[in-house]
Amino acid sequence: MEALFLAPGHIRKGIGKRLIRLAINRYKAFYIDVNEQNAQATDIYRHLGFEVFRRNETDSQGNPFPILCMKFNPNKV
Numbered sequence: 121m122e123a124l125f126l127a128p129g130h131i132r133k134g135i136g137k138r139l140i141r142l143a144i145n146r147y148k149a150f151y152i153d154v155n156e157q158n159a160q161a162t163d164i165y166r167h168l169g170f171e172v173f174r175r176n177e178t179d180s181q182g183n184p185f186p187i188l189c190m191k192f193n194p195n196k197v
């Protein structure tokens with residue numbers, strides 16, 4: 121997964137958690153990139169078992185937005 125975005129009215133309703141679990145279980149999506157400045161997203165990924173394994177100073181377009189590369193660790197769930 122490169123990113124998951126929810127409309128503001130759908131946040132904190134369990135939708136993101138279900139989508140992430142579906143991506144893990146059905147599609148073996150064990151990696152996610154998340155903007156380090158998005159603490160809410162980083163927190164949910166950590167809560168669901170992802171760990172940071174690399175940090176990039178810029179996004180994929182070279183913009184100065186630090187990106188955390190996270191990998192799913194089933195032992196953290």
